[in-house]
Amino acid sequence: MATEEAGIRCVLSKIVSSGEGGPGHLGRWDGHPLVHPSLAIAVPEDAPGAVIKRTADLCAEAGAVLQIHVNEHLASVERSLKSVGRRPVEYLHHLGALGPQTLGAHATLLTPSEMRLLADSGAAISYNPVASAWKGNGVAHATLLAAMGVRFGMGTDGTRGDGFRLVDAGETAQRLAYGMASGDSSCGAGRMWLEHATAHSADAVGLGKVTGEITVGKAADFLVVHLDVPELTPSYDLRWELVRLAQRDQIAAVVVGGRLRLWHGRPPDWDAPALVSRAARLGPEVVRRAGLHRVEPA
Secondary structure (H helix, E strand, O other): OHHHHHOOOEEEEEEOOOOOOHHHHHHHHOOOOOEEEEEEEOOHHHOOHHHHHHHHHHHHHHOOOEEEEEOOOHHHHHHHHHHHOOOHHHHHHHHOOOOOOEEEEEOOOOOHHHHHHHHHHOOEEEEOHHHHHHHOOOOOOHHHHHHOOOEEEEOOOOOOOOHHHHHHHHHHHHHHHHHHHHOOOOOOHHHHHHHHHOHHHHHHOOOOOOOOOOOOOOOOOEEEEOOOOHHHOOOOOHHHHHHHOOOHHHEEEEEEOOEEEEEOOEOOOOOHHHHHHHHHHHHHHHHHHHOOOOOOOO
């Protein structure tokens, strides 16, 4: 498959809202060196409560992650209140499906009691700052989640693939949504954001024992980053500067599982330009078939 050919590490999820296919998916990829299976239910109202509970239990037994959107926007909260009488995080807790195996996407509209449920249950959150700007009703209170001991990693929901720009967006969104109002001039500082983009993100997707930091016993997954660039010279606080100033063109190498996967933006063992050319040919047809409509000023 493409993930194996490219040599990237992947948490591959299968949507199982119907209650079928979960064990087969987990079994197919069990023990694979790069592909780590997980199960997903798009939103709690997409599946019966019994299916959500069974899927959560299945993931817990397999050491996998259950991915599910929670408290993303007002529409999702109101749908949940109307259908089951509880907010999404409350409902997962009521079902017994909120636990260390649960990865909730977005969580932008959390009450204090829901934050407490997340912290007490050990569930994790995917903090998706760019998605908040594009289509959400709020920004997840990441610095408060960190202070309460809620596990969270940096996520995208398909909005941004550049890790440095994502971390910058995460810190900026936090500053605009919460830091300015409270006079918090650090908003977690550079260290918090780098940790949540690396080790804590690996932990959130269930790979904390596999990767996320350079240490004995974990996979050799790392980046080699050029630091001798004008914007980092002289350097006063490298962690802050990596969050705010670093760019992906400074990445000299990407190593996954001890193997070189990218060198100065190019893969050493497969044809990247051919892939880009194929995407350029196929992309417009895919968009045409999807029937998308652009909404913007003329």
